[in-house]
Amino acid sequence: xxxxxxxxxxxxxxxxxxxxxxxxxxxxxxxxxxxxxxxxxxxxxxxxxxxxxxxxxxxxxxxxxxxxxxxxxxxxxxxxxxxxxxxxxxxxxxxxxxxxxxxxxxxxxxxxxxxxxxxxxxxxxxxxxxxxxxxxxxxxxxxxxxxxxxxxxxxxxxxxxxxxxxxxxxxxxxxxxxxxxxxxxxxxxxxxxxxxxxxxxxxxxxxxxxxxxxxxxxxxxxxxxxxxxxxxxxxxxxxxxxxxxxxxxxxxxxxxxxxxxxxxxxxxxxxxxxxxxxxx
Numbered sequence: 072x073x074x075x076x077x078x079x080x081x082x083x084x085x086x087x088x089x090x091x092x093x094x095x096x097x098x099x100x101x102x103x104x105x106x107x108x109x110x111x112x113x114x115x116x117x118x119x120x121x122x123x124x125x126x127x128x129x130x131x132x133x134x135x136x137x138x139x140x141x142x143x144x145x146x147x148x149x150x151x152x153x154x155x156x157x158x159x160x161x162x163x164x165x166x167x168x169x170x171x172x173x174x175x176x177x178x179x180x181x182x183x184x185x186x187x188x189x190x191x192x193x194x195x196x197x198x199x200x201x202x203x204x205x206x207x208x209x210x211x212x213x214x215x216x217x218x219x220x221x222x223x224x225x226x227x228x229x230x231x232x233x234x235x236x237x238x239x240x241x242x243x244x245x246x247x248x249x250x251x252x253x254x255x256x257x258x259x260x261x262x263x264x265x266x267x268x269x270x271x272x273x274x275x276x277x278x279x280x281x282x283x284x285x286x287x288x289x290x291x292x293x294x295x296x297x298x299x300x301x302x303x304x305x306x307x308x309x310x311x312x313x314x315x316x317x318x319x320x321x322x323x324x325x326x327x328x329x330x331x332x333x334x335x336x337x338x339x340x341x342x343x344x345x346x347x348x349x350x351x
Contacts, residue, residue: 081119082132082168084335085309087139088295089235089266090174091327092311092320094151096231096262097178099317106182107229109175110222112215112250113236114187116197118159119168132168138334140165146330148323151178171233172198176205183207186222188215216246219254223261231262238267244274248281255287255314262315269308272300282312283348290349291316293324295331296341308341312348321345 100107121132145153155177159167172187185208189195195212202208232254236243251263269275296308328343
């Protein structure tokens with residue numbers, strides 16, 4: 072039974088990296104007038120109150136988005152991400168953290184479409200309510216992985232697919248390479264973003280090796296660690312696998328990754344990775 076709720080983790084350092092990469096990729100798609108789709112396989116509730124009981128219990132946002140929100144000067148590459156946060160927080164106090172669906176909702180244009188999926192019984196109604204008046208969006212309570220077969224390819228032949236499970240189900244690690252391959256066979260020109268945690272390095276690396284072994288070309292790895300790998304409980308690093316990365320993304324992350332590490336790993340215990348896993 073699913074018990075994971077992202078409301079406990081909203082705005083943590085993993086969200087910062089994930090949503091920074093997401094906004095840069097969405098902005099790249101908007102450089103052309105032709106419409107595109109945004110497909111989110113594990114959407115969550117959409118919006119998270121940082122003063123809620125869940126968020127306050129873990130307070131992960133205090134070492135994630137909070138120190139960045141307080142900065143007067145940020146890299147230009149971070150501006151699209153911060154602009155969305157400012158839209159949902161009209162006062163200096165950081166009250167709400169937008170999940171990936173709300174980030175896409177704010178950045179997409181009227182000609183673009185959103186396909187959002189959430190299976191959790193508590194989060195799905197919240198997500199549906201967030202998009203009840205948005206004609207661009209379809210919200211479904213289904214297995215998100217299956218959307219890579221049913222929703223692809225899009226008519227526009229342009230799109231971004233975010234694969235972002237909780238990894239609460241242990242087979243998520245095994246399902247991702249297969250699901251990605253299924254989607255890629257149908258839509259080889261799409262941008263695919265796969266978020267991953269590092270709790271057990273071997274388990275994560277096995278998943279990444281599975282992605283490499285699909286034979287898909289043009290794969291970029293972006294990782295931020297705030298602790299050394301260890302055998303204890305808890306996430307020590309977070310990363311994004313990007314298939315068909317926009318041409319500017321590598322250079323943008325060359326600037327952003329060191330800055331994010333300085334902000335989010337002040338004790339300098341972790342590392343960063345920016346690696347072309349598979350060339351073109």
